[in-house]
Amino acid sequence: MNKTITKIRWENGGCLPTPLASIWILGKCNLGCKHCYEGRSKAQKQVLPKERVKLIMNKLAPFVNSFSFMGGEPTLHPDLPELCDYAQQLGKYTLLVSNGVAVDKSMVKSLRDKVDCVKLGMDGTTDNYHDMVRGKGAFAKTLRAWEAMTPHISTMCKFTLNAQNIENLPQIADFYQQLGAKRLILNGWLKVGRGANIWNKHFALSSRQRQTINEYVTRELKPRYNVFPISRSCSLDNGCKVMPARTFYVDSRGAVSPCIFSAGLGVGNILSPDTNVETLLMQVNKIRQAHNNLHEPHKQVQKKHEMVVMKPTTFMPELAMQACRH
Numbered sequence: 001m002n003k004t005i006t007k008i009r010w011e012n013g014g015c016l017p018t019p020l021a022s023i024w025i026l027g028k029c030n031l032g033c034k035h036c037y038e039g040r041s042k043a044q045k046q047v048l049p050k051e052r053v054k055l056i057m058n059k060l061a062p063f064v065n066s067f068s069f070m071g072g073e074p075t076l077h078p079d080l081p082e083l084c085d086y087a088q089q090l091g092k093y094t095l096l097v098s099n100g101v102a103v104d105k106s107m108v109k110s111l112r113d114k115v116d117c118v119k120l121g122m123d124g125t126t127d128n129y130h131d132m133v134r135g136k137g138a139f140a141k142t143l144r145a146w147e148a149m150t151p152h153i154s155t156m157c158k159f160t161l162n163a164q165n166i167e168n169l170p171q172i173a174d175f176y177q178q179l180g181a182k183r184l185i186l187n188g189w190l191k192v193g194r195g196a197n198i199w200n201k202h203f204a205l206s207s208r209q210r211q212t213i214n215e216y217v218t219r220e221l222k223p224r225y226n227v228f229p230i231s232r233s234c235s236l237d238n239g240c241k242v243m244p245a246r247t248f249y250v251d252s253r254g255a256v257s258p259c260i261f262s263a264g265l266g267v268g269n270i271l272s273p274d275t276n277v278e279t280l281l282m283q284v285n286k287i288r289q290a291h292n293n294l295h296e297p298h299k300q301v302q303k304k305h306e307m308v309v310m311k312p313t314t315f316m317p318e319l320a321m322q323a324c325r326h
């Protein structure tokens with residue numbers, strides 16, 4: 001793989017080369033977003049030891065080109081620079097999925113040569129939209145992260161639309177392009193995790209609102225794709241369209257699933273000594289191809305596909321399965 005060529009492609013708004021494995025590295029977070037998959041239990045404050053993360057990376061290395069570190073908030077992992085360094089030693093690209101709150105100039109300095117891209121989660125172009133979901137003061141802190149990062153690290157914006165911030169839609173692309181984002185990913189509020197809580201009902205998008213968003217994207221944003229690339233996540237795009245992307249999600253215990261939305265399918269555990277990693281990843285891809293919508297309850301998905309679903313071996317029973325949407 002020619003890293004230089006791919007990096008130039010990224011600067012132009014391309015994506016990191018797949019296959020890409022997203023690895024959950026901790027449950028700790030400095031925010032308490034209303035749409036987070038994480039709960040608030042003690043277990044979810046856990047940090048995956050660096051040795052375990054490296055073991056997962058070693059197992060995946062022959063089969064993937066990029067690693068994404070996620071949580072929780074990955075910048076709170078005490079060994080993040082070392083983990084990014086290790087990914088580089090393995091010849092892989094690295095992506096961080098972050099809320100940006102803890103990112104300052106010194107962190108950027110420690111990561112800039114080790115990280116290929118950071119995906120920052122946003123919920124507005126002003127503090128009233130963003131902080132409504134992420135908490136008071138979050139917007140201002142994340143703006144500082146944009147300023148610190150964009151001169152040194154490719155940064156993209158993952159914006160989660162909800163029923164309250166949909167009126168912000170016309171401002172999003174210009175605002176984040178001017179902040180230096182290389183790409184805009186539009187995400188839709190999902191009724192999962194905390195986002196499914198009864199008091200969050202008024203954030204969920206109606207089908208009419210989803211249609212409005214999709215029409216706006218087609219009319220206003222797609223024509224400027226060459227200047228400012230945009231993608232929609234499956235939560236807006238009517239099901240999973242990432243089949244060829246070959247992405248994998250590895251949770252705290254080593255259980256592998258097609259993506260973060262399907263964490264908990266329990267196809268197999270990469271840390272089990274008897275697991276053939278290549279076969280496991282092929283199984284995960286089969287599931288992805290068989291199901292266009294992995295948001296549906298896991299039991300339904302398991303029932304639909306005809307494969308035997310292995311129970312993941314529990315390596316860290318104290319940790320619940322974790323996922324973050326940033």
Ligand code: SF4
Nearest residue numbers: 029031033036072099
């Ligand atoms: S969505 Fe991400 S930033 Fe927000 S609370 Fe969850 S882990 Fe933290």
